[in-house]
Amino acid sequence: MADEKKAPKAKTPRKAKKDAYKIEGGKVTRLKKHCPKCGPGVFMAEHDDRVSCGKCGYTEFKKK
Numbered sequence: 001m002a003d004e005k006k007a008p009k010a011k012t013p014r015k016a017k018k019d020a021y022k023i024e025g026g027k028v029t030r031l032k033k034h035c036p037k038c039g040p041g042v043f044m045a046e047h048d049d050r051v052s053c054g055k056c057g058y059t060e061f062k063k064k
Helices: none
Strands: 021-024 027-030 039-046 050-053 059-061
Antiparallel strands (some): 021 027, 050 059
């Protein structure tokens, strides 16, 4: 049993921090939603059915 090897897990592409902002005419705008508990500096991760904070675990479910 110890000789069995599992298939390697496919890595998902990571997004850079610079992709969370947009610069227009010298002004910076945030593209992602920020966490209402942690404040404006902690972005929420966007999943298929929810938006969740990686710091505190706050989750908002999307409506279908």
